[in-house]
Amino acid sequence: MPEGIDEIFRRAKEGKPLFVNRDALSPEFVPSHLPFRDPQTRAVAQILAPILRGSKPSNLLLYGKTGTGKTAVANYVLAKLKAEANNPNLVLAYVNTRLADGEYRTLADFARHLDLSKGKQIPLTGLAVGEVVDRISENIRENKKKVVLVLDEIDYLVKLFGDDILYSFTRSGNRLSPGFLAIVGISNDLKFKEGLDPRVLSSMSEEELVFPPYTVDELREILTERAAVAFRPSVASPAAINLCAAMAGSEHGDARRAIDLLRIAGEVAERDGLHGIDDSCIRKASDKMEVDRVDEAIRSLPVQNKAILYAVSRFDGGTNTGELYLAYSGLCRRLGIETLTQRRLSGILGDLDLLGLVEASVVSKGRRGRTKKIRLLIGRDTLEKTLAEDPAFGAAG
DNA sequence: CCTCCACTGGAAACCTAGGCTC
DNA sequence: GAGCCTAGGTTTCCAGTGGAGG
Secondary structure, eight states: OOOOHHHHHHHHHHSOOOBSOGGGGSTTOOOSSOTTOHHHHHHHHHHHGGGGGTOOOOOEEEEOOTTSSHHHHHHHHHHHHHHHHOOTTEEEEEEEHHHHTSHHHHHHHHHHHHTOOTTOSOOSSOSOHHHHHHHHHHHHHHTTOEEEEEEETHHHHHHHHOSHHHHHHHTOHHHHTTSEEEEEEEESOTTGGGGSOHHHHHHHTTEEEEOOOOOHHHHHHHHHHHHHHHBOTTSSOHHHHHHHHHHHHHHHOOHHHHHHHHHHHHHHHHHTTOSSOOHHHHHHHHHHHHHHHHHHHHHTSOHHHHHHHHHHHTSTTOEEHHHHHHHHHHHHHHHTOOOOOHHHHHHHHHHHHHTTSEEEEEEEOGGGOEEEEEEEOSOHHHHHHHHTTSTTTTTOO
């Protein structure tokens, strides 16, 4: 029984807004102090402090799983430094290499912070990577810039594109003088060092810090603190905060997830016209986060991946590569789009598996060969609803 | 124990769309 | 305009393979 529009409006008018300051629970929010990260904050500050005297700090590596406060600590210290320094030649740059997606764009993002002179700017594409490195180096040298570059998710960069950039930057000391470049690497993966050239490694890891996951107790306190700023009093009860902390903490002490969960639970409660967050809001919020993730993942897929996903959804109880390819080719013909090779389909299947949209595992059927056993991991109706938004699909079905 | 299927998945080449320099 | 460069996605080629059925 869908609730009437009147009911929704009535609730909206009656219910008081629960949020005072929603931003305090947004992912970008940098709080005025970072609980349980004092040692790390201090250490980072100490390592970077020489830059205030104009000398080059050590390169630094920060390790820890997602949501353990690495990025927050780095940005926090950077912000303080910027406020303290008051020196136009000091450049504090932050680049997330996964969002930048690629060697070239990581460099281009970095270059934006440097304010390159006209004619030396970095276009979207076209330059050799070496040329970009040269332009950046030249800019640092000529303007005597003191640069701290934070490379977030540096493991991603290294895993996919190797350590060439790091190599050229860590070994470029003299070429930059009298300016310099110090690198702060942030990694989710403790093993990422294994892929580094030993020379890069010794230079990059002059200093290292490990960020342990938050315990459930710590998460609870973080949430309590944020909730006090974000919500009206008594909106987020200790019990509600406990549940959020427990649900996010059971995974791996991920503070970001815990905060997202609390924010969305608050939005759910507000929408339902409640005066506070209860268990059911948090459960709904948790479900919503999952649906949103899937929705967004499907939406941002290229047409071909969508077509393959759709083809997978046509089979109840799973299928295999050969069978799927047949179905997929037929679908392409009907939709009037290009048909890719089976090899490519196999690769895309791997991508979809990585996204958690399908499960594709190799199985051997003995004499009858090996193949991938493929199964859709998401609801068929969600998929169809999301795919219908794509004009290329419109009336598929 | 051996065969042999129906693929897998690595490697390299190719294509497109961008941009550089000379 | 020629001759380079880049990123990404794709195709082509092919050696490799887990294990049920012989």
